[in-house]
Amino acid sequence: MHESSSVAELVKSLKGELDRYPEHGKLPSSRAMVERFKVSPVTVSRALAQLASEGLVVTRPGAGAFRAEPRTRPPEPGDTSWQEVALSVEGATGAVPRTVDASGVLVCLAAPAPGVIEFNSGYLHASLQPEQAMAAALARAGRRPGAWGRPPTDGLPELREWFARGIGGMITTAEVLVTAGAQSALTTALRAVAPPGAPVLVESPTYPGMLAIARAAGLRPVPVPVDRDGVRTELLEAAFKATGARAFICQPLFQNPTGAVLSAERRPEVLRIAREAGAFVIEDDYVRRLAHEDAGPLPRPLATDDHDGTVIHVCSLTKATSPSLRIGVLAARGPVLERMRAIQIVDSFFVPRPLQEATLELVGSPAWNRHLRQLAAELRKRRDTLTTALARHLPELSLPHIPSGGYHLWLRLPDGTDETALTSAALRAGVAVTPGRPYFSAESPAPHLRVCFAGVSGPGEITEGVRRLRTACDEVLR
Structure with missing residues (x-):
């Protein structure tokens, strides 16, 4: 039986027995539960933790678990209909309403x-998923001196250097910011380059999460069709001229959802068109580490061909590891890097150091x-x-x-x-x-x-x- 189902069954059994105990009455010991329900000590621990989170039991280190005081009935909910007006006022001023649709x-x-x-x-x-390697990396990271201290706001230098080497080209450690995954990085990049109400060019079709980010920021996504060779550059150029947009978001490698790879002929065209429009290219390099065995040599990131700060590069380790290893980076140069750094500091201060340390341990091990x-x-x-x-x-x-x-x-x-x-x-x-x-x-x-x-x-x-x-x-x- 899976651990999660064992925990759920034990929680259900314990809930059914709670009425047997008086308020503040002590529950059987963990050892007794292990023997009675034929489960592991970990299952018992997790079941008690869930009951504690629901306010049904109280655990006291060294003493055991006790039935909690009965919860009082929650008050009747108030009238929140006023929020419909408050949240929609901005739409009446002519700006694009921010619709957060997940x-x-x-x-x-x-x-x-x-x-x-x-x-x-x-x-x-x-x-x-490399579960054993990640668990070992996390354990080693927790023993590193200073692992629970405050990290540099840009991220650990060693981790930024590792990402810079992976991106290649002229990208340096100083031009890399560690982020809490690619979704966070894309949000920061869009907020940095486009004010609310502005158009932003997107591939069509494209990742729904990108459309959600843009709309939540009050931006207007403008579609540019994609074929098997990536974005159609003649339509990209026309879209820049028609909209005056200052940003284009693309996935040049194994585009989501089409799987297209931006062709060698179109790569320089995308950069030329963006430069002439005075616009940024936000490159979402989301699955470079998910190339198949028969993929052959991969094209380099667009950022490696960029010398003028046109490309903002985004990549992450999440897709190649685990949904919970939310480590990614932003790479850029010029004033936009300073703006993104400021946005990230204001939003979240920094990415937790233990997660960065664990990532360093993981990518530095033979298991990676x-x-x-x-x-x-x-x-x-x-x-x-x-x-x-x-x-x-x-x-x-x-x-x-x-x-x-x-x-x-x-x-x-x-x-x-x-x-x-x-x-x-x-x-x-x-x-x-x-x-x-x-x-x-x-x-x-x-x-x-x-x-x-x-x-x-x-x-x-x-x-x-x-x-x-x-x-x-x-x-x-x-």
Whole structure:
């Protein structure tokens, strides 16, 4: 039985017995619970911690666990309808209203019900994460002198230097800021270069989390279409001229969701167009460490070809490790770096030092490169399993491009398909997929699905997931 389910069952059992004990009465010892319920001491500890967090028990070191005082009934909620006016006033002044919509992001963060195959996860399955290496790194980091002290606001110098070397080109340690993951870095970068109400150019389709960031900041995302060679530069140039935008956000490597790689011919064009427009390119290099075994040499980051401070580079270790290792960086030069540094200090002061120290221990260990090699092989195997299963069981779903990096495929559905109906039918069949509509900032040109292969347990679950998706398609597409 999984540890999490054992904890839940023990919590349920203990709640059912709490009425047996008087107020402040002592519960059985942890050892007695281990013997009675046939669980581990860790399970008992976690169950008691959950009961304590719910205010049902009180734990006293060295004394045990005791039933807490009964909670008083919470007061009736007040009338909060006045907030609708207060939160909407800014829209009446002509500025773009800030709409904070996390629905597109929650699709990748919400855990489906037990038994549902996660074709919608944006993170590695636990079996692909370097859990032992991360645990060992965290333990070593905790013993480092000063590990719990205040870090430099820009991040540990050794960690910034490691990232600078990884980016390459002219990037130096002084031009790197450590951030709490890529989402935080992108938020800081956008706030630094675009005032509320301004247009910002985005790839179409693009990552819903990027659209959410822009809209939450009161910006107006303007779509620029992408094909298999990346953003269409003639349309990018036209969009800059039409909007006067001062920023373009792109994913040149294994673009989300299409998997496209910006071609060698278009790379210098993107930089030229941005320079002539007096604009920044925010480069989200989010999955460079998720290249597949057959990827071959990867193109360098755009930042390595930039000499004038046009590119703001963002990268992170989260996708290649764990959702909870939220360590990323911003790399830039010139006044924009100072502005981003100030924004980050005001927002969060700094990234916790223990997490930075643990990251240094992880990437400096032999286990790191071994993990990346194993991950590249496993992702290729899963991708091939998924493409083979789709071709065999769902030939009516078009796959325009098979990427050699990343963790998902972008499927074109037959014209007229109701994405919402299909994703709902898929969930009823026991598989969670992501509809394509949230990836477009304007009208969607066609129905799509994004199907991820990194968040499942292995090839067997991929094959079963496609079988379930076939059942959903039979219901909706007939």
